[in-house]
Amino acid sequence: MTDLIEAARAQRERAYVPYSHFKVGAAVLAGGRVFTGANIENASYGLAMCAERNALFAAVAAGCTQVDAIAVIGDTAGPISPCGACRQVMAEFMAPGAAVTLANLHGATTHTTVAALLPGAFLKGDLNA
Numbered sequence: 001m002t003d004l005i006e007a008a009r010a011q012r013e014r015a016y017v018p019y020s021h022f023k024v025g026a027a028v029l030a031g032g033r034v035f036t037g038a039n040i041e042n043a044s045y046g047l048a049m050c051a052e053r054n055a056l057f058a059a060v061a062a063g064c065t066q067v068d069a070i071a072v073i074g075d076t077a078g079p080i081s082p083c084g085a086c087r088q089v090m091a092e093f094m095a096p097g098a099a100v101t102l103a104n105l106h107g108a109t110t111h112t113t114v115a116a117l118l119p120g121a122f123l124k125g126d127l128n129a
């Protein structure tokens with residue numbers, strides 16, 4: 001898991017954040033490979049895309065739709081807290097018990113799970129009820 005945090009920390013440097021100046025990095029483990037993402041903003045502010053979703057989508061775009069773990073890092077006082085949209089996307093591609101590591105730049109980390117971050121997630125099975 002340390003490797004995943006370090007991959008997220010390195011990718012964070014690639015964040016494109018001319019508006020918020022708040023860099024976030026994420027790294028996922030999927031199919032034995034590591035995929036990374038950073039947040040990317042836009043002059044049309046609402047189009048910003050979070051680091052977590054960029055990392056998850058990179059894995060999916062490479063054909064890895066089952067993600068085993070994710071690490072996220074940002075310059076927060078404590079471990080960073082993923083937004084609701086990213087929690088929902090984690091629930092789409094990760095098992096409820098899959099590992100989520102949240103970190104800040106100063107070594108604070110929290111180990112949690114997808115289900116703990118988003119209890120009662122809306123899932124594909126709900127479409128077939």
Ligand code: THU
Nearest residue numbers: 020024039048050051081082083
């Ligand atoms: N952001 C992320 O990339 N991940 C998070 O977990 C929280 C927020 C981004 C979105 C936006 O580019 C900036 O941080 C400020 O909200």
